[in-house]
Structures are given as C-alpha cells and as structure tokens.
Amino acid sequence: MGVHIEFISQKVLSGKTQAEKLNFILNSVKKDKILVLEEPLSREEEAKLIEKTMGSVSKEFPGIEVSTLGESTEDLRSALIKMLGGRPAGLTVIGPSNLVKQVKKDPNKLQLLAGK
C-alpha cells in the first residue's frame, strides 16, 4: 500500500484560527495522510496539537509523529518577520504514528520512515 503525502502551502493555513488549523491537521492525519507544512508550527501550537491528539486517541488511532525543522519559537524576531509579511524558515511534518514508524532528526535534517 502506498503512502499519501500532502504538501500544505502557507496559504492554506493562513487566516485560520489556531483551533481551525489544528483541526485541519488532525482530521487529515486521521485519514492516514502525512502532512508537510510549509510554515512550521510554533512550539505552543505543537503542545496544543499534542493535547488535541490525546483527546482523539482510540484503538484505531494511537496518535501522531510530529517533527519541526528550523526555528519555530515565537520570539520578537519571528513576530517581526511575520508582521513584515515574511515567514519563519523551516517546515513541520506530521503523520499518524501507525504509519510513521520512526522520525530521526538533527538541527539540519529530518528523516522519516513510513509504511503500513
């Protein structure tokens, strides 16, 4: 069986509230999709995503694997970049844990092992 990977541009998620954004992500992941987000999640969003995921855990859906590459802190620099219309460098990969077997990362590289 193949693996479904979706690359999500920044435009898809911009304008969404945090709750809408996280719902979009979780609903897609529960449909066995691996998402690659052009705009990385912030650390706060990652924590909220884990919280939301825990509320969805079931026999069929044990959870997610998530990994962010690059800066995703909500510091003054990132806030200024956003205000000036730019976007923080990096990306986030999210997938269902029963599909994404392993994520290995270092500050400059993400490796993902996926399969049924």
Added chain:
Amino acid sequence: MPFRKILAWIRSIFGRKKTFSLGFYGNVSVGKSTLANRISKDWTGEEFTKVSEVPHETRMVVKKEKVVVKVNGKELDMNLLDMPGITTKVDYRDFVQYGMSQSEAQQRAKEATKGIVEAIKWLEHVDAALVVMDATHDPYTQVNLTILGNLEARSIPVIIVANKIDLKKARVDRIKEAFPQHVVVGVSAKTGENMNKLYDAIASKVK
C-alpha cells in the same frame, strides 16, 4: 510572546514567593518519578510517587509539598510536581506486552492520554522545571524540543537533567551539545550520583 516575557520579569520583581513549584518534565520512562523520589527522600526521608517498569505509571500530577532543600547555607522551600511523561502517541497494545489484559491496557491508555493533557496544561503554572532526559538515548526529540520551547516562551527557569549516568551507554556530552543554551546536569537518580550538583544548579537558577 514578548508580552509574556515582560510579565514574567515583572512577576519576578514584585511577586517573589517563598515556596516555589518545581515540575518534573520529560518523555515517558526517563526517570522523572525516580528523580522526584530521590529529592524527596534526600530531604524529607520519604518517597511520594510510584515507580514502575511499565510506561505511563504516572498518569496524573503527583505533588509533594514543603520539601526544604538546604544548599550553601540557603533554604529552598519547594513543592515537587511529578508530571506524567509527555508523548505524541499512546498505544494500548504496548501495555498488553507487559502482561495486562486488553481492558486493563485500554483503561491505562485512556488515563495516560488524560495525564499528558494535564502535564501540558501545567506548563503554564510551574515556577521552575527539571526537564529529565535519558542520557542513553538521543536527546534531540520533538517532545524535548516542544517542552523546552514552551518553558522558554514563558521564561520559566529550566535545568536539563541527564539521567541514568550509572549506565555505560550514557552520554551527557550529547545532551550538552544538543541544548547548549541550557544548564545540563548529569545524575543517576537511581544511585544518587551527582545529586549535590543538581541541588547547586537548582539553587542558582531560582535565587
């Protein structure tokens, strides 16, 4: 976020509390409860939280109040908060491998998910945190980054505890390299090795 930092700074000037809460954060099975018990036993003579080989033994926040640590003539009055381990997945089948029945395993998984939510919510309320890592494992995990990022964003003092240094495979240097911006103390919560260094680090972080 800068607003939060300003607020934390104002609080640090005007809102100094006599007792502070110390949260034990980290992934599952890194030794948070063993460390919390070690600190409690060193200073009160008793343990307060359950330890087990089975993951997710701590499924709700366990509190030990009024632990007074004496370091270099200074007294630190702390409430210890042993947090459930944070992870992005909880599969009940993992518990079945430890001999649990299907229903017991499912119940444990349900409680574990609630515990993780509780631990994340507490990130906003602790005064200082020990982020515990298993020194025999790769420290550069998303859970560690998420925990540290959220504590940093709230300007909560953090010490990284590289636990299990009694094991041959332990590599404290790898944790120091991964998080150079943080104080890292290598300890063995099991044997008590280097605990004095950890008490010194806590005393300098919360002064």
